[in-house]
Amino acid sequence: MKSVLLFASILLGTSSAFAAVEIDLKKFGDSLGGWKARKGKAAEYEISEATYRTYQPESSPSPDGGIFVSVRIDHVRKKLLASDDHASLELSFAADGTLVTAQSSLALQGRTITSELIKGGASASTSVAAPYVDRAVKIGTDLVADLSSKLLREKIVEPGRVSFPAAIRHNYNLLYQAVKAKADEPVMTDAKPPEALPEKPGEPAKQPEANSAPPANAPEANRPQSTMVDPKTGKTVPLPDVQAYNPSGAPTTPIPNHPSVQKDLIRAGGEALKLAREVVRQEGK
Numbered sequence: 001m002k003s004v005l006l007f008a009s010i011l012l013g014t015s016s017a018f019a020a021v022e023i024d025l026k027k028f029g030d031s032l033g034g035w036k037a038r039k040g041k042a043a044e045y046e047i048s049e050a051t052y053r054t055y056q057p058e059s060s061p062s063p064d065g066g067i068f069v070s071v072r073i074d075h076v077r078k079k080l081l082a083s084d085d086h087a088s089l090e091l092s093f094a095a096d097g098t099l100v101t102a103q104s105s106l107a108l109q110g111r112t113i114t115s116e117l118i119k120g121g122a123s124a125s126t127s128v129a130a131p132y133v134d135r136a137v138k139i140g141t142d143l144v145a146d147l148s149s150k151l152l153r154e155k156i157v158e159p160g161r162v163s164f165p166a167a168i169r170h171n172y173n174l175l176y177q178a179v180k181a182k183a184d185e186p187v188m189t190d191a192k193p194p195e196a197l198p199e200k201p202g203e204p205a206k207q208p209e210a211n212s213a214p215p216a217n218a219p220e221a222n223r224p225q226s227t228m229v230d231p232k233t234g235k236t237v238p239l240p241d242v243q244a245y246n247p248s249g250a251p252t253t254p255i256p257n258h259p260s261v262q263k264d265l266i267r268a269g270g271e272a273l274k275l276a277r278e279v280v281r282q283e284g285k
Contacts (some may be wrong), residue, residue, distance in 0.1 A: 071088070
């Protein structure tokens with residue numbers, strides 16, 4: 001049971017380590033001299049004094065998560081009334097970028113030469129340090145050897161056609177180096193802004209400033225009480241707390257409920273009224 005779980009964890013780790021296999025078209029084109037021919041869709045170069053043209057590769061996803069790559073290669077024949085020769089190179093890559101199979105075919109004036117489907121089996125790898133690279137080298141060697149042997153049977157003597165398998169091997173090496181497995185990048189989801197995060201435990205709450213004014217809705221017990229001295233008794237009498245005028249209604253002035261306090265207020269009000277009348281009479285004279 002433990003071995004099954006271990007194998008499953010290895011499979012899950014492998015699937016998350018690689019997201020897709022892709023071709024670096026710029027790297028492949030630059031290695032051939034740049035995509036400068038056929039309106040930027042092909043590259044032309046010379047091998048053994050013969051001119052060849054490679055078109056941008058076409059790729060499609062494989063069911064196992066890898067890709068299938070197909071490249072068209074032309075032998076440009078510059079002779080009068082001579083048509084170009086054509087070749088195709090087909091490579092299959094696994095999801096981790098390992099080369100699986102390779103196959104190529106040549107079309108020379110109506111004659112078609114197709115190589116065997118070269119597979120990268122376990123016997124193809126002999127290097128322990130770089131088994132995948134060694135396997136790819138073995139596949140390329142077997143592919144070109146099969147094409148060259150079949151080409152010799154057709155008794156081809158034209159230099160550009162004889163070196164056509166070498167041009168295919170050249171494209172094979174450069175294309176293999178341009179294909180890579182793109183690592184999967186972790187994606188952050190459900191991220192919260194800093195203000196939405198909860199406060200750290202043990203963090204003291206913010207205290208109001210000492211010099212700040214009391215809020216308008218502060219309790220009545222915390223507000224200072226205004227007083228006045230009665231001129232007759234010499235006692236300190238509390239004055240009613242007159243609130244600001246409310247536009248939506250009549251001003252409210254609370255009246256103390258204690259009877260003795262009410263009497264003291266009435267008496268103090270009467271004395272104040274008498275003093276006001278006396279002041280007005282003296283000023284009128």
